[in-house]
Amino acid sequence: MKRKKIYISLLVLLVAVFLAGLRYAGHSIPSVIRPACAPLEIFPDYASGTVIPSNIAPLNFCLPDTVFRAWVEVTPLTVKGALAHSKIFEIKRDMVFPQRYWKKMMRCFDTLTGGFIHLKIIARTTSGTYAYPDIFWHVKSPITPYITYRLVQPIPAQSQTMVLYERHLESFEGKVLVSNSNLENTCFNCHTYRDGHACDMTVHLRGKNGGTLVSVAGEEKKVVLPGSVSGIMQLVYPAWNPVCDWVAYSTANNGTMGYYAYKRTVNILDTACNIVLYNVRLNSLHIDSLLWTDDYEQTWPAWSPDGEWLYFCRTPKVSRDTVLRYPDWNERVRHIFFDLARVGFDRQSGRFTGQVETVLPGRYLESYAMPAVSPDGRFVLASVSLFNSIPYHAQGDLVLVDMKAYEAEKNGTEVLDSGEEAPLLEGDGFPGYARLADELNSGEDESWHQWDYTGSWVMINSKRMDGHNLVPYFAWFDGEHFSRPFVLPQKNPRYYQTQLKAFNLPMFVKEPSGLTPKKVSEIRKDKAEEICVKR
Amino acid sequence: MNDKWKKTGIWVGALGTAVLVTVLAGVWYAECLWQMERRSFFSFSGLYIRQFFSEGYLLPGRESSHPLWQLAGNFFLQFCKGPGAYVTMPLAGLVLGVLLMVLLRRRHPALRISACISGAVLLVFAFFSFRLPSRQDLLLARVERLCIEERYDEVLELSDRYWFSHPCPIEDAVTGINTMYPNLSAREIAFRGQLASYTKTALIGSHRLNEKFFTYYRTPEIYNGLDDAYQAPHSLTGMLRSRALDNPTLTYVEGLNFPARSGFSYANLTLSVPAMIACRQWDLARKHIRVLEQTLFYRRTARRYQNLLDRFRQACAQSGDLAEIYRATGLMPAQWEVLDSSPSFYEESYRRWEQNPVSLAVLEYINLYDLLYKNLDAVIARLPAYIRLTGQQPPYMLPAPWQEMFRIVQREGIPVPDSVRGILQKTEWSPEVQNLYERFMNACFDWQYQKITAQTLTEKFGHLFAYNFYFSRFVFVDPRTGRSRPMSH
DSSP states (O other): OHHHHHHHHHHHHHHHHHHHHHHHHHHSOOSOOEEOSSOOOOBSOOOTTOEEETTOOOOOEEOOTTEEEEEEEEEEEETTEESSOOEEEEESSEEOOOHHHHHHHHHTSBTTTBEEEEEEEEEEETTEEEEOOOEEEEEESOOOSEEEEEEEOSSOOSSOOOEEEEEETTSSOEEEEEEGGGTTTOOEEEEEEETTEEEEEEEEEOSTTOEEEEEETTEEEEEEOOHHHHTTOOEEEEEEOTTSSEEEEEEOTTOEEEEEOGGGOEEEEEOSOOEEEEETTTTEEEOOGGGOOSSEEEEEEEEOTTSSEEEEEEEEOOOHHHHHHOOSHHHHGGGOOOEEEEEEEETTTTEEEEEEEEEEOOBTTBEEEEEEEOTTSSEEEEEEESSSSOGGGTTOEEEEEEHHHHHHHHHTOOSOOTTOOOOOOOBTTBOTTEEEOTTTOOSSOEEEEEEOTTSSEEEEEEOTTTSSSOEEEEEEBOSSOBOOOEEOOOSSTTHHHHOOOEEEEEEEESSOOOOOHHHHHHHHHSOOEEOEEEO | OOHHHHHHHHHHHHHHHHHHHHHHHHHHHHHHHHSTTOOSTTOOOOOBOGGGTOHHHHSTTOGGGSHHHHHHHHHHHGGGSHHHHHHHHHHHHHHHHHHHHHHHHSOOHHHHHHHHHHHHHHHHHHHHHTSSOOHHHHHHHHHHHHHHTTOHHHHHHHHHHHHHHSOOOTHHHHHSSOSSGGGSOHHHHHHHHHHHHHHHHHHHHTTOTTTTHHHHTTOHHHHHOSTTTTTOHHHHHHHHHHHHTTOOSOOHHHHHHHHHHHOOBHHHHHHHHHHHHHTTOHHHHHHHHHHHHTSSTTHHHHHHHHHHHHHHHHHHHHOOOHHHHHHHHOOOOOTTOOSOOSHHHHHHHHHHHHHOTTOHHHHHHHHHHHHHTTOHHHHHHHHHHHHHHHTSOOOOSOHHHHHHHHHHHHHHTOOOOHHHHHHHHHHOOOHHHHHHHHHHHHHHHHHHTTSSOHHHHHHHHHHHHHHHHHHTTOEEEOTTTOOEEEOOO
8 A cells, every 4th residue: 555655656656757858859949049130129118218217017018929939038237236136027928927026126226226137038930049139127216106097998988888997007916096987988187186196086977966076185075066057167177286276277168169180080179168267175166367367278287296386277258250260170170279378376365466478389290198297397298289188189299398487588588597408409490499290100199198296207198009099108308218118018018909998088196085976976866066157 | 427526417417517607697797787888688689899888808917817718708798799798599499498408308316406506697697688667778679680681771761760750859959069068968969879870870780871961951860979969060061971972981080089989899899990091090900909809800901901901001012102002902091181291291191192193082181181171272272173173063072161271361362363263253252151151150159258148149040041051061063963952951
């Protein structure tokens, strides 16, 4: 009996050794390796030179279908040398970094000086085994750890699942904050935060029992406009003043109009827009005559970090002549160009001060939208598109405006402080204080951009991956130039190859939110507080 | 083998069968319920793409997005429609039949229990499948089956009955706002949307979308989709024109909108892929092909499209002449389609036209771009060449901008070559109509800023004018005969 057990154990051991041997023999690195001239195309495009934050989730990627097997050697480096031993991963095509390994590796880097991740790829392909040119990822300072975005269908349709999703950038974890499956499949939109704090947020719920959900210090309530006003105004595109309780909203009393533009898909045109202020503590809506006018369409409010300037976009109202000349919206919309403007704000009185300043005037085939101010207040990143105020439908590109240079030019003083070099160059037909952010732009649309709260990173939404769906990208900003943007990493490296939804309105958030779909559903059923309107 | 083992074996076998049937039926039905649009088992409302109806699928990092689950899900999804359902139902019946037969021959308690459980599961299953089918459900199920079997005339016969009894108010044609939908229930809207999609399928399939226009002009869902009914006349014009040319390739906008508006099903997605290839949106085409590759039914179609994509890309790389590319690959884009409205493509087309001025296709695109960018002088200058190529026929693309352009030409006194004068005269509006048109646009402007109501607007101009204004645009030139042909009953 004892001898039988020994035989069985030996047999099991032999089989195990044989199987292990088979595995080893099948997957060993071939002895004949030829150097490849061109770099291997990896998906997503995390090419050499990509700058990444030190707290980002693993940059999983996949190799082309021509590859049968590959070996990826990963080494964390600084200019002084390797920080840790390199590790070789043997993969088929999908390189999925173990999360524990990735975190351990990223902890090696100093948060100030950063370092490099060196990737050496050997791949067995149909034509032989090749060693491809090395890939270096430049590791820089950490990024704000959370983002929230809506996952929506790129084309409006009758029934669709829509969620507001919170994603932890340091891992692949995330959760649904709002889901329209709990809201009778109705739409919700325009979420915003006060200075990136998840406990202070607003989001608008549409449909029956809709209203604006306002969360102040984690306490949620639903507010609605009084019946006398709701017919002529909808509150959209909110921007919460980072230092006080005022939220600026754009209004659109006719909702949206469909028109056909870039690539001829259905698009949006907001009309009769003005800007109003809502005080979340007082639950009152203030209409300031400076930004409530019959002469201009005004939209896309954005605050400076000190809360003393409101940036927005405006255009003169469409004249009767223009309507007669271009009776069709499809044509007329091509002749609407928005300026980038700003106005002072007194947060004590809740009034706009001074006159509206036009920072960048709109002109033929140059229309500005979506200003976003950097945390130090010096730079404004705005969208410029061929027409209208919806850049993600009209070939939007990004423009960087140096407000310090703008101030200097306005005051007629020297642009530069001592020892500083001019970061912005003239050209592209823009004034001296603005330039196209060519590092960020592609042949497709770029929009929905936001600065990270450290000021070192920007997030942009781009259609560059397939020309249709918006996907978030991140880029490093060194005070002068942006690095090459890289796409939001996903656990499944092939995720973007088949996903058909668009990432809408991505926002940086400093901490996780306590909102849940159930809570939102309950708030929606609650009785709404009516907003008090003051002129 | 003694009796004990035999008995145990039979029990285990019977219970195993019952569990298997239960699990299969449960998974199958759960999949059915998962699809929001689905009403009953026999309503084969299409293989809906899971991303659009399942939260878990689209969220990155969730377990449900694991490829294995995707594959399993897609496998079961096949059984919700067409051949899958035809196969599964008889198979389930066969299992029950075999069990009953064995039961009758050998009266064993385990088999009896097993058959009862299986039968009960199938009964519950059938009950829920057939649960409370309304008349609308039955109509949809019937129309869908007819569409699958390509019996389009019968579909149109059934559809006519419904649409004639539920027309839209004609005022909506004037105001551009559909006043009917806010008063309908969500269920009714969904029903109308689905029926419209089947009607549209039948109209396209039977090549009668054009001639049936005046039958369905008060059914905006069919021509413009449910969302923006009446708000995008260009798409309607384009679709009519495309269909009139017997060109099965959807345009870019149709390719994107049709699946979205008619339900995100794999079947609808297959329609969009050739459009994406023809419009040179190759990345998007590749993405759609990848989505199709994940299914069992459409895997072969996906391979075919991948082949087409490769050939098309290769042809584009080898030849600059669009017409030649289409001839080589057999893929014709919709005639009026703007291939890509980016300025770079415009420049490229212009360069090609300069190299090869006899290419009508390239000339058309350039003209279209010039129209879009209002380069009137360039269009006027190129018109003689165009007329030479087309045999004295006016361009048959986008009539509205052409009419608009001629109005501007007249108003601003732009000098026109003699060869163009004839065309101008043909498309000229009479001063009365012109006057009325301007008054109408003024009124529309007032209505937009809520100075007058839609009702006043309609009363002011009457139905006749609204009818003429909207539908006089749909006069187009038949490319085969070269004659303009107004659309009429």
